[in-house]
Amino acid sequence: MAEQPERILIVENDPAIADLIARQALRPQGYETKIVTQAADAIQQAATYIPDVVIANLFLPGLSGKDLMVALTAQSIDIPVIMIAPEGKELDVIRAFRLGASDYVTMPMREAEVVSAVERALKQVRARRERQRLADQLARSNKQLEKRVNELTTIFAVGKAVTSITDQQDLSSKIVDGAISITGADIGWLLTKDERSDAYLLRAQKGLPPSLAGNLNKPWDDGISSLVALSGEALTIHGVALERFKIAVLGRAALVTPVKVGKEIVALMVVMRKAEQEFTTSDQAMLDAVSDYASISMVNARLFRALDERAASLQATVDKAQEGERVKDEIIQRLSGELNKPLEAARLQLQNVLDSDLGEIAADQMERLSIAADKMQHMEQIVDSMVAMYENSQPRQTTKVNLNDLANQAVGRFDNVAQQNQVTLSAEIAQDALYALADRQQINAVFDALLSNAIKFSPHADKVTVSVQRGRNGHNQVSVHDNGVGIGKKHQNHIFEPMYQISESKVEGLGMGLALVKNIVNAHGGEVWVDSKLEAGSTFHFTLPTA
Missing domain, CATH: 3.30.450.40 (GAF domain)
Structure with missing residues (x-):
């Protein structure tokens, strides 16, 4: 069946203008047109002819175009109205828009202007009809599905019960x-x-x-x-x-x-x-x-009681385990407090002796005092590492941090340590700033742990390099490379475990630094791994999501 042409009602008392709009402009475009000369007739035709668009002269004799707008609105007739107005009547056009007009054309008019205005109005009509069609279709579908949804909801509720x-x-x-x-x-x-x-x-x-x-x-x-x-x-x-x-x-x-x-x-x-x-x-x-x-x-039904009893037994076991974890954390906290204060006090006293003018001290005595101060500082670091290892490593204060800056700052912090170990420390930083959303203090701890290990395991006159580059999958990658003794294949899957130490290593350590690194990086949504071969050095990598 052929689609019915869209209807245009023209309200114009000037036959020449009406003919221009209807015969010359709109009918060649396939529109059906009807002409009336008075607003009163237009009001009646709006209800019987049911046009898609109304084109009306703003200054009709008797009831004006504005009166037509008021009447259509009063009868809840929702039809786009295009007003025809002479040039210089912009104030009247604005008033017509306030009454609900959808568009206007000025006289003298051209055919293309009329067609363009009608197309704009019909675009609104078509969109409204499409919305209504979809709404009606949705209502029918909802009505058909309402019973089914109620059935499925009831089935789900019974199943849940x-x-x-x-x-x-x-x-x-x-x-x-x-x-x-x-x-x-x-x-x-x-x-x-x-x-x-x-x-x-x-x-x-x-x-x-x-x-x-x-x-x-x-x-x-x-x-x-x-x-x-x-x-x-x-x-x-x-x-x-x-x-x-x-x-x-x-x-x-x-x-x-x-x-x-x-x-x-x-x-x-x-x-x-x-x-x-x-x-x-x-x-x-x-x-x-x-x-x-x-x-x-x-x-x-008979199984629920057994399940409840089993669940109660398991809960009691969990409660005991949680209590044991709490006691362990409390002991570690107390132990760290008891150890840190006297260690720090003793180290400061030794440092005061080293820094003060107490007369001549033999070189070997000075060396022993320095070694004692270093050992006490190392003990403080061990205690701090124990606490950090067992505390929650979730990020506490995340901010947008520049990884390039953190890498440079870490190199600066370890420059003296590297010189003392006759190791050259350098940074290879990406040209563009690379950012991550992270806890600055915790990421600094990651840099420190990796650099400390790299320097510790590097031979004299060697080089340690820190690099920052853009990684894959929205992550930035940091790598710390050394040319040290390397790590055997059998150890590489275990070095990030707490307290794990390589038995044949000649360098002593507590074995918690890399475990802390893994905890922190994982808590930030990143990954950490190592590439290493014996006698060929190691490269530790970690990634952080890009901010």
């Missing part, structure tokens, strides 16, 4: 509620088979009159459930056929479905409607789904 409620009575009530909701029933009950007597007991109900609701957990015979228990097949019945059964006094339609564990019927689910509205195959399918959950609940 099966996995979370351990009290069988409460769970049975939830299942009956779900059965009524999912089938649109008014009354429902669940019968469970007594293993000793084979009789069916009323386990849960909703909507039964008080005289029958009092039979909870007692044998129940409604005259129809027994048929399903014998056949093992669901039964739907309504109207006259239901009248010969005792439960006909409760409603005019019933649906009964068996609850099975394997092939054995262990319960019966019954729902009823007071109105004579037959249950559909969809209702039966949904009730079967609820019945499946009822079956699962009966199988699981």
Whole structure:
């Protein structure tokens, strides 16, 4: 079927202008046009002709174009109106826009101007119609899906109840509620088979009159459930056929479905409607789904108690482990406090002796005092490392940091140490600044640990290089390279573990620096690894997400 042309209503009392708009401009473009000369006629045609766009002279005799706008708005007629106005009437055009006009053309006008204005207006109309079409389609779809969504929501709720409620009575009530909701029933009950007597007991109900609701957990015979228990097949019945059964006094339609564990019927689910509205195959399918959950609940009920007992036992174990962790952390904190203060005091006293003028001190005595001061400082570092290792390494104060600057600052901090070990320390920094969102203090600790290790394990007259470059996958990469003794393959997977030390290493250490490095880098969302060969040096790398 050919698509109906879009309609344009022209309100113009000047035949020449009306002819220009209708015959010369719009009809060649495929539009259907209609001309009226008065605003009153236009108001009537807007309701009967139902145009897509109205083109009206702003200064019509009698009712003006502005009066037309007011009338259309009053009648809730939503049609784009294009105003025709002579040049110099901009103030009147502005007033028309305030009344709801969508566009305007000035006289004298050209055909192209008219077509362009109409196209702009129709673009709005088409968009509005498309939105309305989509809204109507969505409403129809929503209406079709509403019942299905309710069914699935109910199934989900019943399933959740099966996995979370351990009290069988409460769970049975939830299942009956779900059965009524999912089938649109008014009354429902669940019968469970007594293993000793084979009789069916009323386990849960909703909507039964008080005289029958009092039979909870007692044998129940409604005259129809027994048929399903014998056949093992669901039964739907309504109207006259239901009248010969005792439960006909409760409603005019019933649906009964068996609850099975394997092939054995262990319960019966019954729902009823007071109105004579037959249950559909969809209702039966949904009730079967609820019945499946009822079956699962009966199988699981006995397991929940055992699970609760097991969970309580496991929780007690976890509590003991957490308490042990707390005690360990407290001991470490106290130990660090007890050790740090006397160590720092002793080191400062030794440093004062070294720095003061106490007369001549033999060279060997001076050397021994210096060694003692260095050892005490090393002990302080060990204690600090122990605390850092066991404290939470999550970033505490993250800011946007320049990795280039941090690398240069780290090289500066270790310059004297490198000189003392006759090691040349250098930095290879990317030309562009590379940033990361990180805890500055913790990343400084990473630089310090890696540089300290590199210098410690480098032979004299060697070189240690720190490089910063843009990595892959939105990360920046920092590398610390040395030409030291290297690390054997068997050790490379373990050196980041706390307290791990290479047994054949000639350099002593506590074995916690690299573990701390890994904890900090991982907490920042980065990675750390090593490339190394024996007698060929090592390169430690770590990455941080780009800020």
